[in-house]
Amino acid sequence: MLESYVDVIERFREIPDVLCFEEMLLQSLAALHPPTYVHSVMVGQLTKCMCIHLIRLKPQLLVGVLRTKTVWEVQERKDEIADFAYHAALCHDAGKIAIIDTIFVYGRKLTEMEFALIKTHPETGYELLSRYASTREYADVALGHHKWYDNSGGYPEDFDTSKSSAKTIIDLVQCADCMDAATDNIGRSYNKGKTLNEFLTELSEGAGNRYAPWLVELFADKTAFDEIELLLTKGRRHNYRRTYYLLRNMQEQTVYF
Known part of the structure; x- marks a missing residue:
């Protein structure tokens, strides 16, 4: 089954206004590894929420995203920028689709070779997203979501996020990625999830x-904090329930590729 999905990805071609790579990617993740699918949805929702509040509090940080040139333009295009952040975040783990069998490893530590393979997923995601017109602008976000803000840590080592026009979106996704992983006590049964305050x-x-x-100032805003905390609690439970019903519907249908 895994080999057939990899083959589908290699042969996939977008049909404008009918089927895009993002949709195929998310459906594949849901079918092959539901926890990664839920994580992608969570990171998308958290990133969009943070982006909306960042535009409200510090719009100057978004200048350059989607080729914006002024704070006024950022504010005028705030919905478009927030949607861009959401979809880029949904696709941040696109590269994991190529190594999904390694992600299935449970009950033991990863070998050095397996861990090294997992660390290639940002570059694989960049390559996959760059192939398609609908996802090309998300590629830098996938490539940089494991890099530290100041580029002193994380991977891949040779990618400098400060050179990307999506730098601020990358930093939002990196935070959302870590935040969801740290606080998830449903999908990551091996992990006693932290509270939002512990993560902060x-x-x-x-x-x-x-x-x-x-980000410290962003989370100090009560409205932003409350909305993010809601996503991490009720929102996460909703996403897991929704994924359960999605998978049940998939099992009841025959899908031909």
């Missing part, structure tokens, strides 16, 4: 190094 302590300690310093 970690974020504050790494601000300016691992995490963007402006």
